[in-house]
Amino acid sequence: MAFVSKKRKVADTKVDANKSYSLKEASSLVKQITTCKFDASVDLHIRLGVDPKKADQAIRGTVTLPHGTGKTKRVLVLCTPDKEAAAKEAGADFVGLDEFVTKIEGGWVDVDVIIATPSVMPKIGKLGKVLGPRNLMPNPKTGTVTNDVAAAINDVKGGKIAFKVDKVGIVHASIGRVSFAPEKIAENSQELLNAIIKAKPSSAKGTYLKGISMASTMSPGIAIDTKAFIN
Numbered sequence: 001m002a003f004v005s006k007k008r009k010v011a012d013t014k015v016d017a018n019k020s021y022s023l024k025e026a027s028s029l030v031k032q033i034t035t036c037k038f039d040a041s042v043d044l045h046i047r048l049g050v051d052p053k054k055a056d057q058a059i060r061g062t063v064t065l066p067h068g069t070g071k072t073k074r075v076l077v078l079c080t081p082d083k084e085a086a087a088k089e090a091g092a093d094f095v096g097l098d099e100f101v102t103k104i105e106g107g108w109v110d111v112d113v114i115i116a117t118p119s120v121m122p123k124i125g126k127l128g129k130v131l132g133p134r135n136l137m138p139n140p141k142t143g144t145v146t147n148d149v150a151a152a153i154n155d156v157k158g159g160k161i162a163f164k165v166d167k168v169g170i171v172h173a174s175i176g177r178v179s180f181a182p183e184k185i186a187e188n189s190q191e192l193l194n195a196i197i198k199a200k201p202s203s204a205k206g207t208y209l210k211g212i213s214m215a216s217t218m219s220p221g222i223a224i225d226t227k228a229f230i231n
Helices: 006-014 023-032 081-089 098-105 118-134 149-157 182-198
Strands: 041-048 060-064 075-078 094-096 113-116 160-164 170-177 209-216 222-224
Touching: 006 023, 023 182, 023 209, 023 222, 041 182, 060 182, 075 081, 075 098, 075 118, 075 149, 081 094, 081 149, 094 098, 098 118, 113 118, 113 149, 160 170, 160 182, 170 182, 182 209
Parallel strands: 075 094, 075 113
Antiparallel strands: 041 170, 041 209, 060 160, 209 222
């Protein structure tokens, strides 16, 4: 039987498992039930009424959170030498091509976002098996395959995140830290939900937002009332 700490037991008593909270209520409550000593991530888990096996229902996209994520993202730019100076000036943490392709083939993935120029995509296509499962493969749909590497870096550093539905129809995304004010947690959450609602495919039938849960690192989940987001 798994050990449950005293702090976790207290946190569990503060969340009514039979209640669906408003986004405002959940954004305040998540701060109260976080027991870890570090600045934990606050995440949303959104269960969608889609079939990810169908290409037009494999929901994915990007959204810029108004208050950022609270985390400094490590960015790797894979590009030709003529783009390296612009990438470094814009704040990329790693810049290059062949040496990083070799490192990634060896298992190195110590970055949060990878940006690539279109011209180098043939070289990094073989990295899909390593980067794909970690949602790190550059993709034009998420703005990570572009010739304007400086703009892409600024977007990422400024709070732009990518979201993608997993194989069972759930989107998992970090929308801030527990140190954020409740209002900022709620506004970031609303921005992500707006983007996901906007991405609803016309072929998806029935209930689209089936469930929304908010949780911080190691905290119990807080169910959010989906009715507030209908229409």
